[in-house]
Amino acid sequence: MQASATDPAHPPAARVRQFIDLTKPRVTMLAVFCAVIGMFLATPGMVEPVVLVAGTAGIWLLAGGAFAVNCLIEQRIDARMARTRARPLARGELGSTPALAFAIALAAAGSALLYVWVNALTMWLTIATFFGYAFIYTVVLKPTTPQNIVIGGLSGAMPPALGWAAVAGEVGAEAVLLVLIIFVWTPPHFWALALYRVEDYRKSGLPMLPVTHGRRFTQLHILLYTVLLTAVSVLPFVIRMSGWLYLVTALALGAGFIGHAWRLYREYSDARARATFGYSLWYLAALFAALLVDHYLQGMLA
Numbered sequence: 001m002q003a004s005a006t007d008p009a010h011p012p013a014a015r016v017r018q019f020i021d022l023t024k025p026r027v028t029m030l031a032v033f034c035a036v037i038g039m040f041l042a043t044p045g046m047v048e049p050v051v052l053v054a055g056t057a058g059i060w061l062l063a064g065g066a067f068a069v070n071c072l073i074e075q076r077i078d079a080r081m082a083r084t085r086a087r088p089l090a091r092g093e094l095g096s097t098p099a100l101a102f103a104i105a106l107a108a109a110g111s112a113l114l115y116v117w118v119n120a121l122t123m124w125l126t127i128a129t130f131f132g133y134a135f136i137y138t139v140v141l142k143p144t145t146p147q148n149i150v151i152g153g154l155s156g157a158m159p160p161a162l163g164w165a166a167v168a169g170e171v172g173a174e175a176v177l178l179v180l181i182i183f184v185w186t187p188p189h190f191w192a193l194a195l196y197r198v199e200d201y202r203k204s205g206l207p208m209l210p211v212t213h214g215r216r217f218t219q220l221h222i223l224l225y226t227v228l229l230t231a232v233s234v235l236p237f238v239i240r241m242s243g244w245l246y247l248v249t250a251l252a253l254g255a256g257f258i259g260h261a262w263r264l265y266r267e268y269s270d271a272r273a274r275a276t277f278g279y280s281l282w283y284l285a286a287l288f289a290a291l292l293v294d295h296y297l298q299g300m301l302a
Contacts, residue, residue, distance in 0.1 A: 018088035019102055022071050023064030030285065031159045035059045037288045038163025038178060041241075044299050047167055054117030055166035059159065061110030062126045068103035069134035072096060081200040114166075122166045129158045143205075146212040149190045157182035160288075174241050182284070184232050188225040188261065189280035191218050195264075196273040215268060222276070223261040230254030233287060243301075246294035253283050253290075 036056055039047045071078065071089050078090035088094035107130060114123035137152030145151070160178035161171050168175075194201055194208045195218055201208040210218045233254055237247040260276040 015094075018094050019099075021088055022068040022094075022099060022102065023106070024067040024071075028060060028063045028067060030281070031063050031156070032056060032060045033285065034178075034182065034288055035159035035163035035166075037292050038160035038175060039167045040163075040292055041160075041174065041178070041295050042164040042167040042172075050117055051166055054113045055122065055163065058110040058113035058118060058123070059126055059162050059166075061106045061113065062130050063159075065103045065106035065110065066130045066134040068099060068106065070138045072099045072103065073134075073138050077204045077206065080203045080205075081197075083197055083200055118166045119169055121169060121171075122162055125158070125165055125171070126162050129155050129162065132158075144207070146207045146209045148207070149209075150187050153183050153186035153190075154179075156186055173239070174236070177235055177239070177241070178288075180235075181229070181232055181287070184225060184229045185280065185284055188222040188229065188257070189277065189284075191222050191225075192264070192273050192277035192280060194218070195222075195268070196270040196277075219261075219265045219268060223258070223265045226254070226257045226261040230258060236291060242291055242294045243298045245297060246290050249290035249294075250287060253287055257283050 036052075039052060039055060071087055074084075075087070075089035075096070078084035078087050084090060089096070089099055107127075111123050111127060114126060132155035133152070137148065137155055141148040141152045157179045160182065161175040164175035164178070165171050191209055194210050195215060198208070198210040198215070202211050209221065230251070233250040234247060236242040237244075237250070257279060260272070260279050264272045264276050
């Protein structure tokens with residue numbers, strides 16, 4: 001039974017927490033972090049405060065809205081999975097109508113911020129990303145193909161391009177390269193999670209790679225993708241977008257990711273899959289942070 005808004009068991013603070021949970025705050029934070037890095041990489045100087053604040057807030061709101069729609073669409077699937085059954089929609093603590101209204105409000109507010117205070121290009125790109133994740137990935141790809149996270153990963157890879165467009169007013173080759181890095185990072189990151197949550201996905205009915213092709217096949221593809229990711233991650237240095245600091249960092253981080261994937265491939269355990277997943281999160285944040293530090297270091301030395 002769904003609780004009413006006046007249920008004393010769900011005070012206002014708890015209700016607010018439920019709405020916040022719909023936005024998947026930790027995932028949203030990583031996406032917005034990459035968008036902010038894109039903003040700073042798009043200019044040799046500092047980002048204008050108005051663009052930085054409005055761009056960050058607008059992208060954050062639209063990303064949160066997309067995740068809220070994802071939770072709304074997948075609430076029955078979430079209820080069957082141990083990892084997601086505590087979500088407010090899956091538990092029946094929050095109704096579909098207020099969740100949809102919340103998602104629409106976030107998307108509208110984010111779009112308005114981007115259009116008025118940033119630029120129309122960033123707004124339309126972010127809206128396209130919203131629909132790509134909330135509908136094309138969630139409704140079409142995720143339940144129909146084991147390559148869902150590969151194809152649908154483009155939406156999740158867009159934040160650096162959104163940040164770049166907010167500052168530069170265009171999406172340059174460098175921004176596309178940043179998108180490519182996240183696009184190649186996404187499969188090994190997500191498949192590591194899917195490996196140790198395989199029974200969850202089996203119960204859900206979603207055709208995730210470990211379910212459809214088995215553990216060994218997934219382990220191999222995680223390893224192959226980490227090798228490809230390491231190669232792709234050095235391209236900013238190749239095109240002179242970055243310097244030696246970034247190159248050394250990218251190679252060291254890539255070696256660490258390949259090491260995790262190799263150990264996972266040689267001898268599987270849930271603990272190793274968890275460690276690989278955890279490293280993948282740290283890897284992406286550290287890689288983009290290194291790119292930002294290198295960007296301003298190169299500017300100081302120029």
